[in-house]
Amino acid sequence: MLEKIFAPYRDYSLFVLRLFVGAVFIAHGALKLFGGLSGFAGFLQQAGAPLPDTMAPLVAAVEFFGGVALVLGLGTRTAAIVLSVVMVVAMATVTLKAGFAGGYDINLALLGGLLALLLAGPGKIAHGGDL
Incomplete structure (x- = not known):
């Protein structure tokens, strides 16, 4: 019964996820x-990340523009790969040590969403093809 109700909206699922x-x-x-940026660079330095003054604007730009790409459906798989790398590095270097109380859970959930988008692509409701 639920299948009949929601089947017409299946194409919206990837749009909602994006x-x-x-x-x-x-x-x-x-x-x-x-x-x-300066606070984030300080955080990266404290976490032991290499080149924190270089990494801070790079990570910030990847997060911002990668997010825009996901919302628009432009280069969804490419954005998902790059953002997945950011999530894995963040999890391995910062949040894994702190556990769920330190944000590991949100990073894990975001990584799951990114991997789903990597596998499925942008879906039919997107502004462009996949890069």
Whole structure:
């Protein structure tokens, strides 16, 4: 019964996934890009990341523009791969040590969404093909 109800909306599922995952990355990237780069660089330095002053704007830009790409459905698989690398590095270097209380759970959920988009692509409701 539920299959009959929701079948006409199946094409919207990937759009909804792209919208929500992309919005999270846009928000986090924007916070870093537009006012928090020095603080983020300090955080990276404290976490032991190499070249924190170089990595901070790079990660912030990847998060922001990768999120925009996901929302628009432009280069969805490429954005998903790059953002997945950011998530895996963040999880391995920072949040894994702190566990769920330190944000590991949100990174894990975002990684799951990114991997789903990598496998499925942007779906029919997207502005462009996949790069």
